[in-house]
Amino acid sequence: MFAYAAAEGVTLRIDATEIRVRRPRQGRPGRKAFVSGKLKQNTIKTTVAADHHGATLWCGATRPGRMHDVTAARVEGVDALLGAYPDVKVLVDAGYQGLARDHRDQVSAPPLKLRPDAPPERQTAWEHDRKHQSSQRIAVEHTIAELKWWRVLQRFTGRRELLPETINAIAGLVSDKSAGLTW
Numbered sequence: 001m002f003a004y005a006a007a008e009g010v011t012l013r014i015d016a017t018e019i020r021v022r023r024p025r026q027g028r029p030g031r032k033a034f035v036s037g038k039l040k041q042n043t044i045k046t047t048v049a050a051d052h053h054g055a056t057l058w059c060g061a062t063r064p065g066r067m068h069d070v071t072a073a074r075v076e077g078v079d080a081l082l083g084a085y086p087d088v089k090v091l092v093d094a095g096y097q098g099l100a101r102d103h104r105d106q107v108s109a110p111p112l113k114l115r116p117d118a119p120p121e122r123q124t125a126w127e128h129d130r131k132h133q134s135s136q137r138i139a140v141e142h143t144i145a146e147l148k149w150w151r152v153l154q155r156f157t158g159r160r161e162l163l164p165e166t167i168n169a170i171a172g173l174v175s176d177k178s179a180g181l182t183w
Contacts, residue, residue: 001049001058002085011089012057013050013140014078014096016069017148018043020155021163034160036065044160046167047072050143052136059147059171062164069095082106091137108133146174 005012023042024031036043043065049058061076073079073096082088082103090107092099100109110133114126147153150170156163 002081002088004057005051005088006085010051010057011091011136013052013091013137013143014047014073015093015137015140015144016045016047016061016072016095017144018045018065019148019153019163019167021160022157024160030064033064033066039065041065044156044163045069045072046164047076047078048140048144048147048171050140052139054139054142054146056143056147056171056175059167060164062167069093070098073099079103091133091140093137110134143174147171150174 001012004010018036018039020039021034021042021044024034034042034044036045045061045063045065045067046059047061047069048056051057061072061078063072063075067075079099079102082090082099086106088106090099090103092107092109094110096107097109097112100107111126111129114123118126147167147170152158152166153170156166158166
């Protein structure tokens with residue numbers, strides 16, 4: 001994905017989504033690892049990368065829901081790939097502020113929230129910057145929404161071990177559909 005982005009000059013859009021799963025059995029080690037801090041439910045988190053058209057370029061980094069977005073990306077090697085491909089630009093959401101801090105010239109995250117006592121002109125500029133970054137990043141949100149149109153990814157009731165293969169299969173189907181292939 002990074003080699004393609006570097007060769008074609010594509011700006012990547014990266015985001016994570018959580019898919020609800022069944023609760024692990026009682027007494028199973030690591031049972032709390034699946035409880036998401038955001039949804040307060042048992043989830044598995046998957047990282048998705050898309051281009052500016054919303055085509056799925058990569059769907060991976062499938063981790064338990066408790067893991068933070070940036071941690072999942074770093075464990076999967078996105079941090080190292082950013083170092084290996086210095087020309088690749090990436091747009092991310094607020095969950096990747098640490099990645100944006102470490103790779104200032106490559107990773108663009110929304111601006112940090114202002115204090116309540118900030119001057120009105122600064123608040124206006126912040127709102128403009130936030131909306132501009134969000135409008136550029138919306139393609140990955142649409143990609144995630146396309147994946148979640150599939151009923152099986154709205155709430156996965158199968159074995160958690162099979163979810164990564166299921167996500168990749170659906171991502172392949174969605175990617176083929178968005179590329180304009182006919183069945």
